[in-house]
Amino acid sequence: xxxxxxxxxxxxxxxxxxxxxxxxxxxxxxxxxxxxxxxxxxxxxxxxxxxxxxxxxxxxxxxxxxxxxxxxxxxxxxxxxxxxxxxxxxxxxxxxxxxxxxxxxxxxxxxxxxxxxxxxxxxxxxxxxxxxxxxxxxxxxxxxxxxxxxxxxxxxxxxxxxxxxxxxxxxxxxxxxxxxxxxxxxxxxxxxxxxxxxxxxxxxxxxxxxxxxxxxxxxxxxxxxxxxxxxxxxxxxxxxxxxxxxxxxxxxxxxxxxxxxxxxxxxxxxxxxxxxxxxxxxxxxxxxxxxxxxxxxxxxxxxxxxxxxxxxxxxxxxxxxxxxxxxxxxxxxxxxxxxxxxxxxxxxxxxxxxx
Numbered sequence: 001x002x003x004x005x006x007x008x009x010x011x012x013x014x015x016x017x018x019x020x021x022x023x024x025x026x027x028x029x030x031x032x033x034x035x036x037x038x039x040x041x042x043x044x045x046x047x048x049x050x051x052x053x054x055x056x057x058x059x060x061x062x063x064x065x066x067x068x069x070x071x072x073x074x075x076x077x078x079x080x081x082x083x084x085x086x087x088x089x090x091x092x093x094x095x096x097x098x099x100x101x102x103x104x105x106x107x108x109x110x111x112x113x114x115x116x117x118x119x120x121x122x123x124x125x126x127x128x129x130x131x132x133x134x135x136x137x138x139x140x141x142x143x144x145x146x147x148x149x150x151x152x153x154x155x156x157x158x159x160x161x162x163x164x165x166x167x168x169x170x171x172x173x174x175x176x177x178x179x180x181x182x183x184x185x186x187x188x189x190x191x192x193x194x195x196x197x198x199x200x201x202x203x204x205x206x207x208x209x210x211x212x213x214x215x216x217x218x219x220x221x222x223x224x225x226x227x228x229x230x231x232x233x234x235x236x237x238x239x240x241x242x243x244x245x246x247x248x249x250x251x252x253x254x255x256x257x258x259x260x261x262x263x264x265x266x267x268x269x270x271x272x273x274x275x276x277x278x279x280x281x282x283x284x285x286x287x288x289x290x291x292x293x294x295x296x297x298x299x300x301x302x303x304x305x306x307x308x309x310x311x312x313x314x315x316x317x318x319x320x321x322x323x324x325x326x327x328x329x330x331x332x333x334x335x336x337x338x339x340x341x342x343x344x345x346x347x348x349x350x351x352x353x354x355x
Contacts (some may be wrong), residue, residue: 002239007265026300040229043079044075044077045062047077047078048090048091049078050081051081055136055287056204056293061276065278068260071257072253072254073250084159085101085102085109085156087238088109092113092116094117094240099239102234104158105158105161106120107117107322111333118241120237122259122311124300124311126299126300127301128162129161130202130224130234131222132146132151132163132203133198134149135220137219143172143223143228147172151199152180152187152191152195156184157201158234162225164328169230182196187201188201191206203297207286232324233317239345244345251345262354263354269293273292301354309348309354310347310354312343322337
């Protein structure tokens with residue numbers, strides 16, 4: 001599949017260049033993380049989000065307002081992101097000790113940057129929100145309908161990064177799909193205006209953005225990749241491993257506060273959105289409440305999480321995800337779950353239960 005191979009090649013070169021550049025810029029910060037371990041708990045702990053201050057970010061702000069981080073001796077500052085890949089180099093360089101990113105992109109980043117100090121430590125989206133959102137009026141209702149159509153895809157988009165697996169699992173001819181690189185701000189407007197027939201994106205983001213732009217809900221077809229053969233996990237909390245080794249209690253406390261924030265947000269989404277609105281007053285409360293609820297229902301509070309607790313992964317499923325990734329991406333070295341995932345800092349018992 002030449003389109004995917006070219007895309008991944010370009011993405012690989014981009015990430016390696018970006019990583020090396022940022023690492024040089026922030027090497028002093030990374031050294032400070034490793035040597036000034038005891039001061040972090042008394043200072044602001046930056047947390048890099050994947051995206052804007054929207055509904056699914058509300059649990060982290062709620063955790064701040066409820067004092068959950070403060071209870072652990074932490075003062076957390078949250079920064080917006082520019083896509084699912086955005087936080088990875090920030091955390092790997094030590095510019096941020098913790099972040100939120102697509103674990104599949106973490107896997108590829110580590111393959112392209114062996115030894116980079118970054119790992120996933122808490123799974124948030126047990127079922128990934130990767131999706132293709134199309135319009136029925138433009139002829140897109142099923143995966144095969146994408147052939148002969150124009151697909152809008154932001155290059156840094158986590159859903160686009162996994163599209164080759166979706167295409168392979170559904171026997172799509174990539175040569176028959178015109179892929180139009182689009183920016184995040186123009187993605188949904190282009191679909192709303194009919195300039196593309198479908199876009200890649202997170203289900204809870206693209207769907208509600210399109211409805212807000214006036215596209216009738218019954219004209220939307222939301223093809224959640226996990227419903228069409230994609231076995232991957234989604235976004236996770238990631239950590240700079242040098243920081244984690246020097247500050248295990250800080251990382252444990254952070255994850256406990258995150259779990260508590262999600263639990264409280266699930267119990268009272270409206271209250272969580274109020275915390276979000278404090279940071280993003282221009283947001284629409286009803287829209288962001290719907291967006292958060294979509295994420296809870298489809299991605300966070302899955303049957304597996306209800307039975308096994310929040311934050312952990314199933315080892316067999318993780319290995320299946322690696323094998324599936326290998327069908328469209330050639331790893332430089334033999335991939336190992338332990339390279340990408342570390343569950344030692346997770347909360348346990350009642351702290352891990354969301355219900």
